[in-house]
Amino acid sequence: MNFKLKVWRQADHTSSGSFETYEANNVNANQSFMEVLDVVNDDLTKAGKEPIAFDHDCREGICGTCSCVINGEPHGPEDKVTSCQVYMRSFQDGETITVEPFRAKPFPILKDLVTDRSAFDKIIQAGGFISVNTGQAPDANALPIGRETAELAFDAAHCIGCGACVAACKNSSAMLFVSAKVTHLGLLPQGQPERNRRSLKMVEVMDAQGFGGCTNTGACEAVCPKGIPLEFISRLNRDYITASLMERPESE
């Protein structure tokens, strides 16, 4: 198969970028999209040009590093997969494929397709945890958790923190990401003591990082590689409202 790749090139955060077009010929249908970028990059290197910078690591859809907008869709055309799990059989021979970074104000572009998503880490640092020091835990079976609850908690905890939800949202909202963590920990008995505090703190930092509000379009759910459902956002909203009513302001 032969393709044209229209790729966003940008030197750094402060420069302005533009599209460049490259050819990728003799591509195997079972080649992954990232492997096509590898080949294009080797060609660019040999031609004395600078290769395309793009984020990727595990190449099996779990680390959450890869983050391309392919033909206008975060993570590309296939359902529930990351950019690294897009294979060329998903495209038409001869097609021009447009490749861009995740675009959102809280994710500044560092170079080409690489963005800075550390805003997500800051949200987790504000409250995406259960405060338990090493060595303090009781026996694991001392706290039974119903299977259905544990499975639902897993569904939420399966979020890979890639940021596709933010990239797909017209408001660059991080509500799906935050709701996944709030749901995961809020479903479990261990997570109850900090439940109110958690949703308040995480939402506070989410806002401070510049993520927009949620207007329920569901674009996030549609692109989430791990199928995190919109329903979790309602859980977050419920938790947040309850917490707002119950929590007393912290004295400075």
Next chain:
Amino acid sequence: MKLDPKIPSGPLEKKWDSHRMNLKLVNPANKRKYKVIVVGSGLGGGAASASLAELGYNVKCFCFQDSPRRAHSIAAQGGINAAKNYQNDGDSIKRLFYDTIKGGDFRAREANVYRLAQVSINIIDQCAAQGVPFGREYGGLLANRSFGGSQVSRTFYSRGATGQQLLIGAYSALSRQIGLGKVQMFPRTEMLDLILVDGHAKGIVTRNLVTGKIETHMADAVILGTGGYGNVFYLSTYARGSNATAIWRAHKKGAGFANPCFTQIHPTCIPVSGDYQSKLTLMSESLRNDGRCWVPKAVGEKRAAHEIPETDRDYFLERMYPSYGNLAPRDIASRAAKRVCDEGRGVGPGGLGVYLDFAEAIQRLGEKTVRERYSNLFDMYHEITGENAYQQPMRIYPAIHYTMGGLWVDYNLMSNIPGLFVLGEANFSDHGANRLGASALMQGLADGYFVIPYTIGDYLANQKQKTPATDCPEAQAAEKAVREEIKQLLSINGTKTINEYHKELGKILWDHCGMARNKTGLTKAISLIQALREDFWKNVKVPGDSNNLNQSLEKAGRVADFLELGELLCRDALEREESCGCHLREEYQTEEGECQRNDEKFAHAAVWEYKGKNQIPVRHTEQLTYEEIHLTTRSYK
């Protein structure tokens, strides 16, 4: 090189308890006066950073990824072992200990492995308390599955994403400490050298991967939790960024490298589909709980899998190893797969594959149950191959997956360089010549949560001096060397890409130092690697410059290190004139093709000392003494 394993005296089951009583403590008010550098944020490094910060130490944690949540521990699928005996099926600390030593073909240090089995119990408790959503039974209690090399069910799991869930647990504990200001996190930062002051590890030189800035960080101790070196083979199940640079550069500063030739090949990975291939994807060992491995009985079979009747199939693992069957350990299963493929009975393109078939399980349990257990693995298989494994068997083939070798450490997890500690896959300590499934997560977390917080105090309590300054002569010299190497890499401007060198190195190693090794091949591989390395420094092309994000430059440094490590791997394999675990020397095997150990000559860890560029390294040994276990021939028949 002085190698004192510092194994505590007394009976095996009392060693860790009595050792903890004998370790010096740092009082809580003094802990905040110490700085600790942790390189790596996976299960070892992440858990250590969080736990040390909780104790009051000031931690600086570094990772090359854009977030500590992306460390490659995340990709572990199947599970984590612990001697909880929740299933009432006869498990115990001693049994987990024995299975691990036996699984490692009697090449691991007894005392370390026993401690690992002891703390395995605490790990599950800790992770559950953090909110890790382990698989559960309807009654709400934790569920278990079986894994290779064991006849009890002791593996805890979170569907097929156990590594992810455990890492998110460690990451959340780490994030909490970052939020509290006790850990300073440096993502997208790579360690490029270790700084020794008076022979002690006191700092590192790093490169900021976004700005290119070279910096020096000093501390009272340095911990490496940087994972394994399997990417030396180019194609592996590792993440593309996984590298050996931290441990290799520490090795070049004097840290002994133990058993580099103990590299694990995982039997169930998706086969290579073309020369563009950048990585191999694992299909969890847990699939062998219900999947059956087979190949056609006849050489050159042309029929599709479903057209081949039962009578024409060879369920080779069940045939060769009836008591463990499809759950034979990884080294054994990999070699069996290679053997049937070598006989010409392999399936799929190039005949390099065997079937992993779920038809019987689907008939026995129903598709719904199989889906519940493994759906994300079946989905992943479908994404990559476009094939539906509910309807046709998976095709799998062995691939490089884990490295048991690594930097030598004593019982305190300290290398022979005082103040340099090494955790998880980066060290050599617990898995001998072969790691059992679901034991990597166990070791990473054991080292990070439950060993290093105790043992580092003993070292620090003896360190009266203040942290050396970042502009001390040793730091300046190390920084200068790093800058010079970067400059050199960028100035070669040759004709071959970094990937081309890496692929070539990988092929040499896979051909001559892979699943089966022999003297002629290894000798040849050493000279091929030397020539390749020489060519690399003359003819590699590294585009761009050093003052910004330059992924080619990152890769160039890592491949330069692999080109040195690859040679050591072959040397170690050449010198170990026996077969054990994953190391099969064709000259030393039984008539049935099983490993023939030589306990008289090789019941030791081989520890290599770096002697300078292009110099022949020196091989030292740590004799393994077994107080509890009698060395036997491993049998899974």
